[in-house]
Every structure is written in C-alpha cells, then in structure tokens.
Amino acid sequence: MKKETKTNKFISIPFIGELALSGARPLIGVFLGLLAGAGLIALSGVNPLHAYRAMLEGAIGSPQAIANVLVRASPLLLGGVGVAIGIKSGVWNIGIEGYMYAGAIGAGIIGIMALPVAPIVHIILAMLAAMVFAAVWGFAPAYMRAYRGVNEVVATIMMNYVAIFLTSWLVHEPQFMAEPGSFFPMSLLIAPTAKLPILMKGTSLHPGFIIGIAACVIFYLVLRFTPFGFRTRMLGVNPIGSRYAGVKVKKQILLVLLIGAVLGGLAGAIEILGLKMRVYMDFVAGVGYESVAVALLSGGNPLAVIASALFFAALKAGGATMSIQTGVGAPMTTIIEALCVIFVIAVGHGERMRLRRLEAKAKGTEEVQENDN
Amino acid sequence: MTQNEEVTLCMESITKQFPGVLANDQICLDCRKGEVLGLLGENGAGKTTLMNILYGLHQPDSGKILINNQPVEIESPAKAIKLGIGMVHQHFKLVDTLTALENVILGIPSKSSLHLDLSTARKRFLSLCEEYELYVDPSVETWRLSVGQQQWLEILKALYRDAKLLVLDEPTAVLTPAESEQLFKAIRKLTGEGRSIIFISHKFGEVLEITDRITVIRDGHVVGTVLTKEASYSELARMMVGRPVSMERKQRPENPTIEPVLVMKNVEANNDRNLPALKNINLTVHAGEIVGVAGVDGNGQLELAECVVGLRSRTAGTIHVKDHLVNEVMSDPSFVGYIPADRQKVGLFLGLTVAENLVVKDYKKPPYNRHGVLQYDTIRQHAKNLIKEYNIKTPTEEVDASNLSGGNQQKVVVARELSEKPALVIASQATRGLDLGAVESVHDFLLAERNRGAAVLFISTELQEVMSISDRIIVMFRGEIMGEVDGDDADVSVIGQMMLGKVEEVAA
Numbered sequence: 001m002k003k004e005t006k007t008n009k010f011i012s013i014p015f016i017g018e019l020a021l022s023g024a025r026p027l028i029g030v031f032l033g034l035l036a037g038a039g040l041i042a043l044s045g046v047n048p049l050h051a052y053r054a055m056l057e058g059a060i061g062s063p064q065a066i067a068n069v070l071v072r073a074s075p076l077l078l079g080g081v082g083v084a085i086g087i088k089s090g091v092w093n094i095g096i097e098g099y100m101y102a103g104a105i106g107a108g109i110i111g112i113m114a115l116p117v118a119p120i121v122h123i124i125l126a127m128l129a130a131m132v133f134a135a136v137w138g139f140a141p142a143y144m145r146a147y148r149g150v151n152e153v154v155a156t157i158m159m160n161y162v163a164i165f166l167t168s169w170l171v172h173e174p175q176f177m178a179e180p181g182s183f184f185p186m187s188l189l190i191a192p193t194a195k196l197p198i199l200m201k202g203t204s205l206h207p208g209f210i211i212g213i214a215a216c217v218i219f220y221l222v223l224r225f226t227p228f229g230f231r232t233r234m235l236g237v238n239p240i241g242s243r244y245a246g247v248k249v250k251k252q253i254l255l256v257l258l259i260g261a262v263l264g265g266l267a268g269a270i271e272i273l274g275l276k277m278r279v280y281m282d283f284v285a286g287v288g289y290e291s292v293a294v295a296l297l298s299g300g301n302p303l304a305v306i307a308s309a310l311f312f313a314a315l316k317a318g319g320a321t322m323s324i325q326t327g328v329g330a331p332m333t334t335i336i337e338a339l340c341v342i343f344v345i346a347v348g349h350g351e352r353m354r355l356r357r358l359e360a361k362a363k364g365t366e367e368v369q370e371n372d373n
Numbered sequence: 374m375t376q377n378e379e380v381t382l383c384m385e386s387i388t389k390q391f392p393g394v395l396a397n398d399q400i401c402l403d404c405r406k407g408e409v410l411g412l413l414g415e416n417g418a419g420k421t422t423l424m425n426i427l428y429g430l431h432q433p434d435s436g437k438i439l440i441n442n443q444p445v446e447i448e449s450p451a452k453a454i455k456l457g458i459g460m461v462h463q464h465f466k467l468v469d470t471l472t473a474l475e476n477v478i479l480g481i482p483s484k485s486s487l488h489l490d491l492s493t494a495r496k497r498f499l500s501l502c503e504e505y506e507l508y509v510d511p512s513v514e515t516w517r518l519s520v521g522q523q524q525w526l527e528i529l530k531a532l533y534r535d536a537k538l539l540v541l542d543e544p545t546a547v548l549t550p551a552e553s554e555q556l557f558k559a560i561r562k563l564t565g566e567g568r569s570i571i572f573i574s575h576k577f578g579e580v581l582e583i584t585d586r587i588t589v590i591r592d593g594h595v596v597g598t599v600l601t602k603e604a605s606y607s608e609l610a611r612m613m614v615g616r617p618v619s620m621e622r623k624q625r626p627e628n629p630t631i632e633p634v635l636v637m638k639n640v641e642a643n644n645d646r647n648l649p650a651l652k653n654i655n656l657t658v659h660a661g662e663i664v665g666v667a668g669v670d671g672n673g674q675l676e677l678a679e680c681v682v683g684l685r686s687r688t689a690g691t692i693h694v695k696d697h698l699v700n701e702v703m704s705d706p707s708f709v710g711y712i713p714a715d716r717q718k719v720g721l722f723l724g725l726t727v728a729e730n731l732v733v734k735d736y737k738k739p740p741y742n743r744h745g746v747l748q749y750d751t752i753r754q755h756a757k758n759l760i761k762e763y764n765i766k767t768p769t770e771e772v773d774a775s776n777l778s779g780g781n782q783q784k785v786v787v788a789r790e791l792s793e794k795p796a797l798v799i800a801s802q803a804t805r806g807l808d809l810g811a812v813e814s815v816h817d818f819l820l821a822e823r824n825r826g827a828a829v830l831f832i833s834t835e836l837q838e839v840m841s842i843s844d845r846i847i848v849m850f851r852g853e854i855m856g857e858v859d860g861d862d863a864d865v866s867v868i869g870q871m872m873l874g875k876v877e878e879v880a881a
C-alpha cells in the first residue's frame with residue numbers, strides 16, 4: 001500500500017531543479033568570492049567598487065586590454081583542460097607546471113635552431129617537440145600512478161621541481177641553449193621562423209588562445225561523444241565498476257595523465273614561441289598551478305574551462321590596472337582567485353550534503369517499509 | 374536466570390531508532406561473570422549498534438544498563454572504560470604510526486605531566502603478553518604488525534585498562550584458523566579469571582565452539598537466548614533463517630541439462646587479505662539450470678563469483694566458460710552476465726545517466742559506437758526498450774542513475790546483464806535490500822534466463838530464495854563446497870547443518 005510513495009520517490013527529488021542549481025554553482029561561488037574580496041579591499045582602505053571598476057577597465061576597457069587577457073588565458077586554457085580531463089577520470093594531474101617547462105625545453109631546442117623551412121613548419125616542429133618532451137616527462141609519474149599506485153599529486157608536484165631546475169641548468173652556460181654572456185641565465189632567442197604571428201598590432205596577441213579554445217571544445221566533444229571519453233567518465237564516477245565493465249583501468253589512467261602532459265607541453269611551447277621568445281627559469285612561474293585552480297572552478301567541464309580561464313586571466317590583467325589606479329596590491333587578485341575557488345568548492349559541498357540528506361530521508365522510509373514487509 | 378550466578382552486565386529493553394531504521398527494538402541481554410556470551414546475527418541485525426550503546430558511542434532512546442546490578446549511564450567511551458568495559462571493534466582503532474606500546478598507553482593519564490614512564494608500562498605490557506600468550510613487540514610501529522597482531526594489541530589495550538567485560542566484534546573475520554585457535558585459548562584464560570566476554574559473530578561454527586550461551590538477534594530484536602551445550606544445530610539453523618521457510622517452489626519446465634557451460638576444476642583463491650578463501654572448488658553448471666549457492670555470508674561466495682567473471686585471480690585450478698578459459702575480466706554481456714553483490718559500488722555508475730548505465734559494457738560495439746562516435750540516439754532508444762521490457766521506474770532514460778530507488782537501480786543492472794542473452798548468468802546477492810516486489814521480479818527474470826537455456830549461478834545468503842529458485846543447491850562453508858542437494862526435495866535442516874560445516878551425519 002505504502003509502496004506507491006516509494007515508486008514515486010524520484011519525484012520527491014526535483015532533479016531538474018538540482019541540475020539548474022549545479023549549473024549555477026560556480027557562478028554563486030564566484031560571486032561570493034568577489035564579495036569576500038570586496039571586503040578585503042575595503043579593509044585595505046579602498047572603495048571596493050572603485051577597485052573592481054579599475055579591474056574591469058584593465059581587463060576589457062580597451063582592445064589592448066582584451067588582447068592582454070587573451071594572451072594570459074592561452075596557457076590557462078590548455079593547462080586547465082588538461083587538469084579537467086584528469087578530474088573527470090578521478091585523478092589529480094598537478095604536474096602542468098612541470099609539463100610546461102618540459103615543453104618549453106622541447107620547443108626551445110627546436111625554436112633556437114636556424115632551420116631552412118617555412119615558418120609554419122618550424123612552429124609545428126617546435127610544438128611537436130614540446131609535446132613529445134612533455135609526454136616523456138609526464139610518463140614517469142603517470143606510469144607510477146597507473147601501474148604502481150603512487151599518489152599522482154605527490155609524484156607530479158615533485159616532477160615539477162625537477163623540471164624547473166632542469167630548465168635552469170639548461171639555460172646556464174656552458175649548455176648549448178644558453179645565451180652567452182647574458183646578465184641573467186636564459187636561452188638563445190627563438191629563431192624568427194619559429195615565432196608565432198602577432199594578430200594585433202601594438203599588442204602581443206598570438207594565436208595561442210585559439211588553440212586553447214579549440215582544445216577545450218575538442219576535449220568536450222571527446223568526453224561527451226567518444227568511447228574514450230565515455231571510459232574516462234566511467235572511471236571518474238566508479239573505478240571499481242569500470243574494471244567490472246571491462247575497462248583497462250590502468251591504461252586509461254596512464255592515457256589521461258599523458259594527455260594532460262601533452263596539453264601542458266603545448267602550453268609551454270606557445271608561451272615560449274608566442275610571448276617570451278626565450279626559455280628561462282621562471283618563464284611561467286605558477287601558471288601551471290593556476291591551471292589547477294581554473295580546472296577546479298570549471299568542475300572538470302572543458303567548456304567551462306574556457307569561461308574560468310578567461311575569468312582568471314581577466315582578474316590577473318585587471319589586477320595590474322587596479323593596483324596602479326587604486327594602490328591595492330596586485331597580490332589581491334591571487335587572493336580573490338583563491339577565494340572564488342574555495343567558495344565554489346564550498347557551495348558544491350553544501351549542495352552535496354543537502355542532496356545526501358534528501359537521499360538518506362528517502363532511503364530511510366524505504367527501509368522502514370521493507371521492515372514492515 | 375539462576376540466582377547464584379553473578380551478573381556482570383544486564384541490558385534491559387534497549388531501543389534505538391535511527392532515521393528510518395529501528396536498529397534495536399526492546400533488546401534485553403545479560404552476561405554473567407566468567408562466561409562467554411555469543412551475540413549472533415546477520416549483518417545489519419543490530420549487534421554493532423547494541424555494542425556501541427554499551428560502549429557509550431550511542432545513547433539508547435529507552436532502556437537501561439546495569440553493571441554488577443548497579444544502573445549506570447554510559448555517556449562516553451571514557452565512562453565505559455572506567456566501568457571496566459573493553460571493546461575490540463571490527464575495524465581497529467589503532468594509531469598506525471605509533472608503536473604498539475604507545476597505542477596501549479594512549480589516553481591513560483600519566484602520573485607526572487613531565488615524564489612519561491614508558492619502562493613501567495613496557496614491563497606491564499610484556500607481562501600481559503606472556504600471561505595471555507598474545508605476543509606483540511611493544512616497540513614496533515602498529516602499521517608493521519600483521520592484522521592478527523593488531524587484534525592482539527586491541528585486546529591487550531583493553532586488558533591493560535583491566536577490563537572486566539570484553540566485547541569482541543567479529544574477531545575472527547581477519548584471523549587465520551591458527552590465529553583463531555590462539556584467540557580462543559586467550560578467551561578461555563580470561564573467563565577462567567572471572568572476566569566476561571561478549572563474542573559477536575555471524576559465523577555459527579566458532580560461536581558454538583567458544584561460547585557458553587548464545588543470544589540471537591534478528592532485525593533489531595532478540596530471537597532468543599540458548600545455552601550453547603543444549604543448542605541443537607537445527608534449532609540454530611531455524612533461528613538463523615529467521616522467518617519460517619515456505620517451501621513454495623517456482624514452477625519450471627523440465628530442461629534437458631547436458632551441455633556444461635561453467636566448469637570449475639580444483640579452483641583455489643585468496644580473499645582481499647590474502648588468506649585462502651576458496652579451497653578446491655569443483656563445480657559444473659549446465660545450460661538450462663539454476664545452481665543455487667547457499668551459505669552464511671563470508672564463506673567464499675563473493676570470491677567464487679569474482680573468480681568466475683575474472684575479477685579475482687585464482688591461485689590454482691581452471692575455470693572454463695563454454696570452451697573459453699577465464700583469465701581476464703569477462704565483460705561481454707552476450708557471453709557472461711554478472712549481477713554483482715554490491716550494485717552501487719560495482720554494478721552501477723552513479724553520476725552517469727540510466728541510458729549510459731545500460732551500455733557500460735557495450736558502448737564500444739556497433740550500433741552504439743560508429744567510427745569512434747557514440748550514437749546517443751541509438752543508446753537512448755536501447756534504454757527506452759529496456760526500461761519498458763524490465764519495467765524500470767524512471768521518469769526518462771536521461772536521469773542520473775542515483776535518482777532511482779534501490780529496486781529500480783537493480784533492475785538497470787539486471788536489464789544490462791541479461792538483455793544480451795548470455796550463456797552464463799552469475800547473480801550474487803541479487804536481491805539484497807530489495808522490497809518483496811522487486812525480489813519477485815528478479816527471481817522471475819532469472820528463471821526466464823534458465824528457461825531460455827542459460828546456465829545460472831545463484832548466490833544468496835537467504836536460504837529461502839535459494840531453495841525456491843534452484844534446480845540444484847550447493848552449500849559453501851569456509852571456502853569449501855560442503856555438499857550438494859537436489860532443489861526439488863531439499864531439506865532445510867540438511868542444508869542448515871551443511872552451512873555450519875557438518876556433513877555426513879545427516880546426509881545419510
């Protein structure tokens with residue numbers, strides 16, 4: 001008799017409402033993050049509205065500003081989507097920083113050579129070299145995680161340090177890459193044929209953001225519509241079940257981590273060929289870790305990575321303007337980024353707890369009914 | 374209750390309600406000085422809740438606890454320890470990175486706040502080891518200890534605090550037979566000194582071996598208490614089965630069973646703790662028959678199922694499905710259908726839609742995958758068909774599987790595993806936690822598979838359903854097949870005794 005209520009159980013959970021809520025979650029989190037940031041700005045004695053207006057101006061106030069945001073977004077897009085696929089499959093690929101360095105080394109070695117080829121070929125060769133270097137670099141932690149059960153967070157972070165200092169060593173004299181007699185250890189200049197084209201005069205806008213957005217769209221489609229993507233999502237929600245369903249779990253984890261490595265390597269190459277023109281030790285200080293924050297904000301969805309990478313880049317670009325115009329320190333932008341990520345996670349956690357309570361309630365009544373039987 | 378026997382513990386009318394579940398319903402229990410009281414019941418019967426109340430981890434909604442005839446309020450484990458209650462939880466509460474000795478003295482206030490007197494503690498610890506023959510090296514970090522030694526350590530911890538009443542929650546689950554013997558020896562020594570033991574288990578054999586009296590709990594209330602030496606196997610079997618076994622057999626056509634589908638020869642395998650879980654299993658299941666596997670939970674059934682589908686590697690023997698040697702995961706549902714015991718952890722992908730859940734084993738094949746692109750229209754249509762055919766209650770096929778009720782989640786798994794008409798079906802605890810209607814429909818689906826000509830291995834701890842659905846029944850006990858009976862004239866008491874590890878006496 002009471003069974004009627006049970007078969008209708010799913011109606012008691014308004015899942016369409018839940019879905020809308022889960023979509024709004026990052027927005028609520030970002031809003032709360034900005035709100036908390038406003039509080040901190042106010043504490044430092046500046047009107048937060050002025051500060052945020054300066055920030056907005058610095059981010060989208062002029063075509064140059066927008067170009068600046070897009071340049072900053074390029075490595076975040078690629079790195080972010082690399083981490084995001086990992087999140088979707090349940091592994092934390094924190095090695096983007098290291099892959100970027102490995103990629104930069106690869107792109108640098110090819111890039112500084114004077115090759116008698118067309119620029120497009122030189123660029124592609126340099127990028128391929130970057131991806132191969134990063135893949136080889138990423139293979140060690142990926143193999144350890146997939147086949148030896150080593151925690152991937154620890155392994156990839158440690159490899160980051162190795163990559164950074166390897167880069168430093170390579171650009172010191174007497175290594176072949178190093179610029180002789182430079183005041184600061186750096187590599188030789190990238191050959192003109194290997195430089196990425198500039199899309200807008202008076203800015204450093206290179207096509208990196210197009211490659212980044214394309215990568216996000218491609219991996220969205222891969223996750224959504226290919227067997228490989230389906231396996232990845234299966235692994236993310238249920239690793240035990242994936243094995244039971246015949247997924248080669250170890251191989252899949254290895255591949256997902258390697259894809260992250262290749263994307264990270266490409267990001268490093270674009271940064272070198274498009275912006276920095278040289279390889280040196282701190283050429284992307286912290287961008288790889290920022291990619292992790294970008295991916296966290298996106299919840300692992302590659303399309304959302306586009307939005308969150310642009311948001312982070314805008315915060316950074318605008319932060320400089322804010323700092324100049326209002327005197328609020330530029331590190332405030334990093335704080336606001338962190339606050340946004342924390343609030344997005346917190347909102348998500350609160351949401352899960354609420355769902356779990358709903359579920360427990362539904363399950364509770366079910367069990368009582370079973371006891372009645 | 375005899376008057377001259379001293380009662381150490383008396384729990385009266387303990388009731389505990391959790392949201393939606395009545396875990397303990399008017400439970401009365403007493404434990405006397407120097408006796409071992411067995412607390413018997415299946416998983417989820419309420420044993421652990423009752424003991425957590427005794428140890429101050431939960432507060433009862435009503436009822437009272439008397440220790441040495443004095444009513445007590447046990448509001449915390451600290452109070453329980455003060456009252457002389459020691460508890461060895463099923464999942465040990467040890468600090469892995471501390472040494473054995475440090476674990477034992479953890480939480481005991483030191484006499485001086487400046488100096489930790491380890492040497493005295495060490496002497497006391499070693500003398501306890503000696504006395505009860507439970508040897509643990511006091512200076513070794515706990516994570517280095519074997520599981521058995523960690524249990525000794527838990528017991529020593531309680532004895533160090535001079536526990537008069539020791540609760541052991543499923544102590545033998547993690548022990549080898551030799552270690553169990555050692556534990557039993559220590560238990561006898563403890564009771565000889567006038568300490569009392571509450572021994573929680575769902576394994577009959579050991580409860581009968583070590584206890585003086587047995588209290589059986591089922592569905593949150595006491596079924597009865599018996600003296601161990603007067604307990605008959607059949608009486609215990611009846612108490613264990615619980616509800617009276619109705620012998621209603623499912624009607625079935627005769628199938629000529631000749632073609633062997635599953636052939637297991639001398640199969641041995643270990644459990645997750647690397648202890649032997651399957652011993653010399655020889656089993657053949659033919660096309661068109663249901664072979665039921667009866668037995669108390671934890672006697673190798675899970676490992677049996679996992680070996681057959683290739684999820685667990687065997688240490689010896691061969692398994693063939695048709696002519697195919699099993700050496701990797703059998704994930705082709707047109708060959709082997711496997712309904713796993715833990716649907717949420719293994720069988721389902723909560724977070725994927727119902728439609729996606731229905732193709733997790735088939736997504737690589739056409740028509741679901743064409744030229745590397747998943748055909749979602751086909752996948753959705755496939756789902757719509759199965760939802761109708763298997764009567765899955767869901768608003769649409771695009772809903773996340775976590776929104777379905779337990780019974781409908783199970784139907785999703787059943788539909789996926791059976792719809793491809795596999796040659797072999799393994800159903801492991803396929804009806805656990807389902808309401809009667811859902812149980813009935815799972816049975817009907819499996820019977821339909823049998824009638825179609827599939828070989829079905831039906832594993833369940835519910836004797837009643839094994840007897841109602843199986844053509845043949847095998848009984849497992851401690852990883853071995855104790856015997857086989859015909860489904861049509863199976864006798865509960867015969868099976869019940871096999872479940873306890875007794876064979877020939879009755880079979881004759």
